[in-house]
Amino acid sequence: MTTYEIYSKILKNFLINFNVSERVKTKNHRIEKTIKKFKYLERLQFLVNQNNNFFEFDLNDFSNDAFPKEIKWLFFSNTTRFLKILEKAINELFSEISPNVSFLSVQNFFDKKGKIFSKTNKHIPRFQIITKPVSDHPFTSFKSLGADLVGKFIFLKGIIIDVSIIKIIIKKAVYLCTLCNFEFTQEIREENFKPFFRCPSKKCLKEKSGNNLFLNTNETVFQKFQEITVRENFLNDEFFLTDRLLKIKLLGDLTGNYEIGESVTAAGALLPSHLKSTKNKNFIDSLSMEACYIKRNSFPFLYPNRNFKIEKEIMELFTKKNIYSTFSESFAPFVFGNSDVKKVLILSILSNSLTNNKTGLRGHESINTLILGEVGTAKTKLLKFVWSISPASIYKSGKNLLQKNFFSQTLTNENNQKTLEKENYFTNFNSKIVCLDDLNKIKEKDIFFLNKIFKKKEIFHLKGRQTTEKIFSNSIIAAATLEKDFFGKSLSQKQLNPFFILVSEFDLIFLLSCIKEKNQENNLAKHVIFSFKKNQKNRPETKKIEIPIFRSFFIEARQIFPSLPSTVFDFLIYNYIMWRSHHKENYRNQIDIKTFIIIIRLSISLARLKFQNLVSKTDIIEAIRLIEISKKSPNKVPDFSNKIEKEQIENKIYLIIRDLSIKCKKWELELSWLEKLILKKGFSREEFVSCLGYYEELNIWKLSVFSGKLIFIR
Known part of the structure; x- marks a missing residue:
């Protein structure tokens, strides 16, 4: 007898013999008697009678003395194997409880047929196992998710940031050959699979016949499938920890109409996601959880569990006269400057509110902001900070939009009927902040679709009139990286870049640059010196607003x-x-x-x-x-193009002088001789003088006016 069979036998005995004592009153309500309730046998009977299509297993029974210790160890060490053994034990109990059940006999018939050839002939029942965790079970931290937890039971709490539509997938495929009438099954454990195209029977293999198989849809097992992405509850996390995401796969009755921003508690087994690419930055990106339990909590944004400290901080903010500047100074403090951009982002979050029923118009109050800039202007940091402090927000990168189905696909019929658009992330999730990063990397068809979304935002509805059009009230805050001479290259082309069509639809556009003016550079230098002072006692206390206070304040202000x-x-x-x-x-x-x-x-x-x-x-x-x-x-x-060319010329002159010093093995060179050499190379005297002054400021060399020499600093 194998280990699987031993564990299956132990579980069968437990399901049959486990009982709970309950005190029940008689008809006279005077005498109470104790009865034994076999709850798992009752649940099995419900499955046989087809009253339920799921089997609920309580983890609270682990604390019972009747529960086998080796099964408890198996559950926590290898959850996937435990669920398979439990599934096998339930299937064996079915025949003992009611062997003449119609749908069970049909499944057993197909299993016998599958044993002729198919290696994947394991029985897939038409019920779903749901493991209900203990209420005081500790939550698994997203930091601890790794290879050592693969296949084990995890219990976590997070906030939904991405929801896919409910799909119908094949759980068990049944094939039938029209030539030899051979029938077999294929077990499918992933969303994508490779089907059979040729009949595997000996008769068809000898004749080498093909294209005789077809899918028997009457006996094929279909199941609902949905995938959600959650991140750790950021009410207790810092801003830079919000990138820890985990995909949760939901099957059967666990699927539902989940919304972005909703808090959920899920339990299941951690499994590898079978990704082909290995370019993931974090190991958690290649993991997913197959849920066997999920519970929907309230929206943490609408009903936050604020403590007395947060309420006190909010009341103090009410009394401040300069609350506008206080918020802008505390907004993304790790990004220096750009105070006006920060103020606009704060107002964009507050503009995304519910509509006012007192007015005669119903329309969106959102403000769409676009931040253009070069590499290194902290655009992504600003967007992620908006994502972390907004009461309800979505963050997406432009290069991953198509992979995540962020933009809806347009489906058209052959009769040129109206297009059917799946606007899951825009029309269904109103009053949220949509943060789009790397907007310049999205494809052309996505640009035109987003342009349609902007056009829908300009609709105003009169109060009292009935309309079938949906109001899109999400604020879009986007960022795009501009390459060198981006506008010049785009204008030189014959066709207009579609990106400019999208840019014109934004309400406010800010252009950031790495090259700062002298005043900005001086302020930045003072800020860096002030931040890294050794004498911390003499520093004035500048109290910044924390992220939970930001979020709670915005929730109150939106009302x-x-x-x-x-x-x-x-x-x-x-x-x-x-x-x-x-x-x-x-x-x-x-x-x-x-x-x-x-x-x-x-x-x-x-x-x-x-x-x-x-x-x-x-x-x-x-x-x-x-x-x-x-x-x-x-x-x-x-205009930094001239400055870059100037720096390149100065760098060329510096390389000539440095190579000459290395060849001559001298640290001191005569300026008159260097000037003649540089002029012969094709450079002007002004460029030579500019190079001497530029690298003297960098303390590369010093110029001696009395001796007329250039001296390198060792």
């Missing part, structure tokens, strides 16, 4: 719906007209009614940040200032 008084509205119209006509002639062509709407949304968000029910004139002025900065940001970036 406020400020309105515009008539005086403020007249003030807004006056400034808008003056802006278009006189004061801002340079940007007259760029200002339209869309800009007017953005001013309203920014001012409402600013009033919401201050917990004010009315929008003030200062809010309007600040909104106009942020829009001006957004429109002027391309002009603030200096």
